[in-house]
Amino acid sequence: MLILCASIVIPFSSVKAADSAKGKALFQTNCASCHNVHKKLTGPALAGVADRWPDKKLLHQWIHNSASVLATGDKYANDLFNEYNKTAMTSFPSLSNDEIDDILEYVKVEGGKPQGPKVVDQPEGAPDKGNDNSLLFGIITLILAVVALILMQINSNLNKLAGDKEGVPTPDPVPFYKNKAYLALIILVLFMVGGYLTIQGAVGLGRQKDYMPEQPIFYSHKVHAGINQINCLYCHAGAEKSKHAMIPSENICMNCHKAIKEYSGPELTTAEGKKVNGTAEIAKLYDYVGWDPEAGKYTKPGRPIEWTKIHNLPDHVYFNHSQHVVAGQQQCQTCHGAITEMDEVHQFADLSMGWCINCHRTTKVQFADNNYYSIFEKLHQDIKDKKIDSVTVEMVGGTECQKCHY
Incomplete structure (x- = not known):
């Protein structure tokens, strides 16, 4: 049994x-x-x-x-x-x-779960836009400086009155606008502030952090990548394969929107608080590609959607998406911020040299299971075994076209 x-x-x-x-x-x-x-x-x-x-x-x-x-x-x-x-x-x-x-x-x-929009939590490390009090601190500092100057002027007048009462001759206080010490201090402060702003302006020339242009079609990353969890690489296929992440072509949009004709998600609003009709934005896509949703086919020639590029780097800067996404194993949010929370995309980082260098200083190289570094290990071993006596540039990829022509 x-x-x-x-x-x-x-x-x-x-x-x-x-x-x-x-x-x-x-x-x-x-x-x-x-x-x-x-x-x-x-x-x-x-x-x-x-x-x-x-x-x-x-x-x-x-x-x-x-x-x-x-x-x-x-x-x-x-x-x-x-x-x-x-x-x-x-x-x-x-x-x-x-x-x-x-x-x-x-x-x-x-x-088995009830249908409804998914609430996406704020990613850890996302910037808190409500805690920048720099302007408030600047105003308070200016007010305190003015109050300090007024108190100094009052103090001079009181000393004059006290001296006159005691019979001690006291020169009349010099008016504020004629006081050389005050004027020198103001000029010095203005010089320092002007120099600081000039340097910051020169350093930030060409940078466009928080740049958020209006696009021809209101496209919400929050709805697509956040609520509906569409993988970033489905639309931006080049991010793991080439230098450029690529703006997706219209046919990628139509893979889904041939079937999805109406928007039924959470309310959409612009950065200014204006409500957006999601179904009307889908209709704009149809107009661009020449799709007739009633007939279920293309009825007229399409035309390209003129998206406004947001993230721009100087011509002399080389940046490779695949190198960072595949070899560096970086997430999109590292450079683009909380992209799954953005209805309208804005530039999250200033993309300055200092910002990039700070990342390179702290990011650890993945040596384990990395075939790139195994090439160098083999070359070192070949030298030890006396199979070769030196390493040429060609052996480490020096004759590859993209080394110079990218």
Whole structure:
């Protein structure tokens, strides 16, 4: 009897429970660009997806390779394929069945939650715009300086009156505007303040911290990257592959907005407090690309959206996004601030040389599992083994075009 019980318990105990937390990370990496749990995007809404498939193994096969399921003639799969204009689903052969189960568990948990806008917490380290009291301190300092000068003038008059009463001859106090000491002090202060402002102006020439231009379409990063959790790299694909992060092309916007025709999120307002009609902004996108939402097709030639560039660096400055994002493992918020909280994007940092250098002084290099540094280790070892007697510039990439021509 004990042997029989053990034979029953052991197989069931080996079954791995699906992990919703792991599923969320996998969903954001692999699925979120086309799917939402509650909303129809490029692909169908995924809430209840496991219940819609007659066989879980068939669902696994569909995710691994949708074409193989379509070839079997399965009615539900073919109906789904035809519903989305015969657009094949991206295959994910690298996902294991356990990982797919984790994703399905996340979809099940998330699908059971009531719909509504997600409240995004303020990221740690984000600037507090309400605590800059520099102007107040400057005004108070100026008032105190004026009061001090008035008190000094009153003190001189009182000394004169006291001296006259006691019969001690006291010269008349020199008027403020004729007092050479006061005038010299004022000139010195003005010279110092003027010099400071001149230097600051020269140092800050060309910088545009907090620059927030009005864009042709009101695009809210808070809604897209914050509430809807669209990965930054979905739109700015170049950030991990090239020097430039790239402004996304209109077709990337239309991947979602062919299906999302109306805005139903939280109220949008400009920096001046003016309300924004989100649905009207989507209509502007349609007008730019020539899309007719009623007909569901492009009906006229599109034209480029003339976005205003916000983050600008001098021509002599070299900055590579992929080097910082991939090798440096920096998050977007390091340079762009709390981007997931911005309805209208503004320049968070001054992007000065000092700001960059301070970051380089404190950021630790990731030596572990970094193939770049293994090249130098090999060269050092080759010299020790007397395989080579020296290292040329070419050996460390000196003949690569981008070393000089970037």
